[in-house]
Amino acid sequence: MYYLGQQSATTSVFQSDTASDQQSAMTSGLQSGINGGLQAAALHNQPINQRSSAIQAEISGRKSSPENYYKLFKKNFDPRVNSTLSEIDKTDKYTKNDNISSLKEIIAENAGLGRKQMFNYCVIGGRMNCLKKDYKVKNKELDDILKTYDEKLYGKCMRNFYVSLYNFAMEFNKIIYVDLSAMGGIGNVYNKWSGLKKFIERDADFWKGV
Numbered sequence: 175m176y177y178l179g180q181q182s183a184t185t186s187v188f189q190s191d192t193a194s195d196q197q198s199a200m201t202s203g204l205q206s207g208i209n210g211g212l213q214a215a216a217l218h219n220q221p222i223n224q225r226s227s228a229i230q231a232e233i234s235g236r237k238s239s240p241e242n243y244y245k246l247f248k249k250n251f252d253p254r255v256n257s258t259l260s261e262i263d264k265t266d267k268y269t270k271n272d273n274i275s276s277l278k279e280i281i282a283e284n285a286g287l288g289r290k291q292m293f294n295y296c297v298i299g300g301r302m303n304c305l306k307k308d309y310k311v312k313n314k315e316l317d318d319i320l321k322t323y324d325e326k327l328y329g330k331c332m333r334n335f336y337v338s339l340y341n342f343a344m345e346f347n348k349i350i351y352v353d354l355s356a357m358g359g360i361g362n363v364y365n366k367w368s369g370l371k372k373f374i375e376r377d378a379d380f381w382k383g384v
Contacts, residue, residue: 240372244369250357251351253351254351270305270309273301277301292353293350293351296350299341302340339363339367342374348381348382
């Protein structure tokens with residue numbers, strides 16, 4: 175939230191013969207300085223506020239319609255986005271504990287990756303899918319496994335979303351190359367996921383294939 179800064183004005187008030195003259199001169203000078211400061215600050219902040227509003231309207235899941243959000247999603251597809259994960263990292267592991275260790279490593283790697291994060295969230299969904307499907311790991315156990323991580327990102331609802339994201343990426347694999355940082359974060363994608371999936375399915379020729 176931007177606030178309007180007031181520029182301070184130094185007003186020179188000469189010694190007057192009367193107290194009323196001093197008060198009048200001081201009041202006039204201060205008001206002139208304040209008005210000038212407000213005008214300058216308003217002109218300085220106007221383009222910043224306009225830019226901020228435009229950016230927020232574009233990336234916010236609350237302010238963008240499903241269609242506009244999909245257009246932004248497609249616009250930010252970038253095949254140059256790569257992951258630091260090796261081919262071994264991407265595949266399911268041999269044991270339950272190996273998969274748990276790998277999941278934690280990928281979550282730790284995710285911090286600060288910016289444009290690489292969509293890829294990693296898909297892989298995280300794959301790890302969770304493997305644990306739930308192949309090793310019958312229940313949500314309560316996953317809660318305990320992931321208790322040291324942000325619940326907003328790795329609570330039950332988000333875990334289900336990551337699995338859905340992973341399964342969807344198996345068919346529409348180009349979604350892993352979307353610049354997630356341009357989408358307002360994974361939370362916005364989660365909020366728009368239901369409508370986003372429908373638009374991706376309608377545009378399947380674009381999203382399928384390498």
